[in-house]
Amino acid sequence: MSCLLKAALKQEENDEAQKEVEMALLALCHICVYNNVPKKLYLSELKEIIKYHQEHYNLTRLAYQSAWQFLIFRMNIDGNMEEVIANELxxxxxxxxxxxxxxxxxxxxxxxxxxxxxxxxxxxxxxxxxxxxxxxxxxxxxxxxxxxxxxxxxxxxxxxxxxxxxxxxxxxxxxxxxxxxxxxxxxxxxxxxx
Structure with missing residues (x-):
C-alpha cells in the first residue's frame, strides 16, 4: 500500500506519470475494502493528493474518482473521517x-x-x-x-x-x-x- 501511495503522490504532468498515478489510485481503491490498514498510513497522503488536484487539476477523471472511492469506502471501515471528507476536502x-x-x-x-x-x-x-x-x-x-x-x-x-x-x-x-x-x-x- 505504501508503494501505491508513493506512486500516486507523483505530481509530474507528463502522460507516463499520469498513467502511473491513475493505476496506483485504481489499485488502491480496489484493495481498500480487503485490507485492514490504519488511517495514519494513508489519510494524510490521500488528503494531499485530493487537495493538490483541487488546486492544479493534475489527475485524470478516473484517478480522481478512485481517490475519493478509496476514502469513502474506508470511511465505513475506519470511521471518524466524515469531518475531513465533508468539510475539509x-x-x-x-x-x-x-x-x-x-x-x-x-x-x-x-x-x-x-x-x-x-x-x-x-x-x-x-x-x-x-x-x-x-x-x-x-x-x-x-x-x-x-x-x-x-x-x-x-x-x-x-x-x-x-x-x-x-x-x-x-x-x-x-x-x-x-x-x-x-x-x-x-x-x-x-x-x-x-
Missing part, C-alpha cells in the same frame, strides 16, 4: 462538479445500442461515482449545504438518462433513495431539489 462540492462535467460530456439522446453497445469512458466513470455516492449516503452522519448541490446533480443525471438509459435512471433513484433514507439528510434539502 468538500466531498459534496467536488462530487457535484465532477458529475456535472461528466454529464455534459455524454450524448444522452443516443442510447448504447446506437453507440455499438459500448458505454463511453465518461459513462463508466459516472457509474463509479454513483456507486461511491450510494456508499456515502448509506452511512454518512454529517450533513452540510454542499450535499444539496450534489442531490441536484443526481436529479439532473436522472433527467438526462431517463429516456435512453434506464440503468442509469434506476441507479440515480436508488442513490437518491439512500440519501432520503438517511436520517442525517434534511428534508428541506430534498424538497428544495424537487
Amino acid at each position: 468538500h466531498f459534496g462540492r467536488e462530487a457535484a462538479r465532477e458529475l456535472e462535467e461528466l454529464t455534459r460530456c455524454v450524448d444522452w439522446k443516443r442510447n448504447t445500442e446506437e453507440n455499438g453497445g459500448k458505454e463511453s469512458k465518461e459513462m463508466l466513470i459516472i457509474w463509479r461515482w454513483i456507486n461511491t455516492l450510494e456508499e456515502y449516503f448509506n452511512s454518512f452522519k454529517l450533513w452540510n449545504a454542499e450535499l444539496v448541490g450534489l442531490l441536484g446533480c443526481i436529479l439532473k443525471l436522472f433527467l438526462a438518462a431517463k429516456d435512453n438509459y434506464p440503468d442509469f435512471r434506476d441507479e440515480c433513484l436508488i442513490t437518491f433513495g439512500r440519501a432520503a433514507e438517511n436520517t442525517s439528510v434534511e428534508i428541506d434539502a430534498l424538497v428544495k431539489e424537487d
